[in-house]
Amino acid sequence: MDKFKIIGKSRIAGEVAVSGSKNASLPLLAAMLLPSDETILHNVPTLKDTDTLIKLIAGMGVNIKKEGNTVIADARHVANYYAPYELVRTMRASILVLGALLGRFGEAEVSLPGGCSIGSRPVDQHLKAFEAMGAVINVENGYVKAHAPAGGRLIGCDFTFDMVTVGGTENVIMAASLAKGTTRLENCACEPEVVDLANMLVAMGAKIDGIGTPTMIIEGVESLHGCEYSVIADRIETGSYLAGALMSEGDVLTTNTSAELLHPVLKKFEAMGATITTGDNWIRAVMKGRPKAVDIRTQVHPGFPTDMQAQLMAVCCLADGTSTIIENIFENRFMHVPELNRMGANIRIDGHTAIVTGVEKFSPAPVMATDLRASMSLVMAAACAEGESIIDRIYHIDRGYDNVEQKLKALGVNIERIQG
Ligand code: EPZ
Numbered sequence: 001m002d003k004f005k006i007i008g009k010s011r012i013a014g015e016v017a018v019s020g021s022k023n024a025s026l027p028l029l030a031a032m033l034l035p036s037d038e039t040i041l042h043n044v045p046t047l048k049d050t051d052t053l054i055k056l057i058a059g060m061g062v063n064i065k066k067e068g069n070t071v072i073a074d075a076r077h078v079a080n081y082y083a084p085y086e087l088v089r090t091m092r093a094s095i096l097v098l099g100a101l102l103g104r105f106g107e108a109e110v111s112l113p114g115g116c117s118i119g120s121r122p123v124d125q126h127l128k129a130f131e132a133m134g135a136v137i138n139v140e141n142g143y144v145k146a147h148a149p150a151g152g153r154l155i156g157c158d159f160t161f162d163m164v165t166v167g168g169t170e171n172v173i174m175a176a177s178l179a180k181g182t183t184r185l186e187n188c189a190c191e192p193e194v195v196d197l198a199n200m201l202v203a204m205g206a207k208i209d210g211i212g213t214p215t216m217i218i219e220g221v222e223s224l225h226g227c228e229y230s231v232i233a234d235r236i237e238t239g240s241y242l243a244g245a246l247m248s249e250g251d252v253l254t255t256n257t258s259a260e261l262l263h264p265v266l267k268k269f270e271a272m273g274a275t276i277t278t279g280d281n282w283i284r285a286v287m288k289g290r291p292k293a294v295d296i297r298t299q300v301h302p303g304f305p306t307d308m309q310a311q312l313m314a315v316c317c318l319a320d321g322t323s324t325i326i327e328n329i330f331e332n333r334f335m336h337v338p339e340l341n342r343m344g345a346n347i348r349i350d351g352h353t354a355i356v357t358g359v360e361k362f363s364p365a366p367v368m369a370t371d372l373r374a375s376m377s378l379v380m381a382a383a384c385a386e387g388e389s390i391i392d393r394i395y396h397i398d399r400g401y402d403n404v405e406q407k408l409k410a411l412g413v414n415i416e417r418i419q420g
Pocket of ligand 1: 022023024026093119120121122123124125126163164165166167168189193306307329330331372373400
């Protein structure tokens, strides 16, 4: 397993071009199954997770290739509607092919994703919505076997999600785009990645009202056509690098991104004392002195995103005062806490709340990455600690951060990959 060796202490400063969003790319790649001709998708990041989804779709017979950051897929001939456990177990987002397959072909067999390190993460809402659209669903031998009612098309319906689910909303709007009749969905997720998918579906000929709001109305069409589309910037990657500036009295300029995507995060950065300036496609964070302590609660969009919780916590570790961080989205997303404490942080957990008493500095240590965003909090902490830290299990970071070593090096971090 590869590791990172990081030698601090660095001032995190410089310019970094943000890649396309991982969490937008995955549903957009799944949506390439929907039209019966060619779709071209630009700004797709090169990541383990996007590779997995491309492999999954290729396995279904789609003619798909990635050239640089552009993916070209011709889904004229789809040979099977099957997503095997071997791929799904490496990436939960594989479940997103279920909606596309059911919508277009009225049939799908997709391995049920298991739990993961941040929580049990069921997909009951996805299945409940498909059932409401007339699908017959059986879970057998770890697989969801689903088929549309007689006639092979799902039927539009009114459905209210019991909770806000990003993946659930994405899966269902793909299916509803090709259903017979109108689907009215309440309590939809409004995350920018959901909006990006809805916009691409519209570019394919789908009829969707209420994009970016909790109520979406989708009038099903008989077929969708290919389109050319570009993935939005990765708001979490943007926020992760900007957070480095706050931890190190640094100065980070992120380009190819948009402040529109991360208002709640930028507001917290400002509350912590950073000077944030923005332009059409860039955001800069400049920090002088120690960060101020803040209180954060993760919420669905437009609240503070759970995917920035670990990185913000790393900033709070160095703050002047005590911060409170409440994790509301996932039941187990504090796995980075013991690792940050091993680096000298002072964090206490009480249920879903982490109480972070700021310390003056991190100390270097060997630590273990536990999930994708946790990995980034440890990388940033290591960069700010004086001396050598080793971060193990960095396969997590390879799943979601494009070109991470080069980007960190450009920001002044002394980082080296140790292959193992
Ligand atoms: C997406 O996961 C993201 N993943 C996650 O990013 C992100 O943390 C999450 O949304 C929340 O913003 C991708 O987009 C690929 P959910 P998703 O369905 O869709 C519960 C990262 O680091 N729930 O909104 O799986 C669920 O257990 C990652 O990039 C049900 O109970 O998240 C969770 O507690 C990790 N039943 C909550 O809802 C369901 O049927 C939110 O999950 C669906 C969800």
